[in-house]
């Protein structure tokens with residue numbers, strides 16, 4: 746962890762450095778999500794194509810705004826946002842999205858897993874910044890309002906009338922995609 750030369754008033758540079766480090770990984774997660782949502786927008790096929798294709802662009806726009814907000818918070822705290830693709834790939838702790846051309850429901854099953862991972866980490870960092878930086882915490886909570894809503898948009902396609910998710914118990918994108926599609930990844 747590097748300590749910034751200055752940070753926001755009322756906060757130590759040591760705490761500022763810790764928050765900057767946490768936010769750099771959130772920045773990678775959001776940049777990764779924005780790219781992955783566009784990848785799905787381009788690769789989705791099958792009978793639900795237009796609904797899913799069109800559902801995803803507003804999510805991309807909102808997530809890109811979160812990317813900008815997060816990067817500018819890092820700069821405000823006296824840090825340097827790691828905004829290049831090489832830094833994203835070198836520093837991220839998760840695998841690249843692994844599904845190419847596939848049916849809408851398969852992609853949505855995989856996206857459910859993507860959103861779960863990102864939201865869990867966003868909540869963990871929101872908790873971790875409660876004492877040191879409530880302004881960062883407030884930003885993350887604001888982002889979670891939309892991220893959790895977007896995950897529900899995804900999950901509503903995977904939910905039965907009884908309230909069960911077809912992806913329940915799947916821990917990987919591919920496993921969730923197969924469960925969602927009922928073993929038929931072209932669905």
Ligand SMILES: [Fe+2]
Pocket residue numbers: 786
């Ligand atoms: Fe497009």
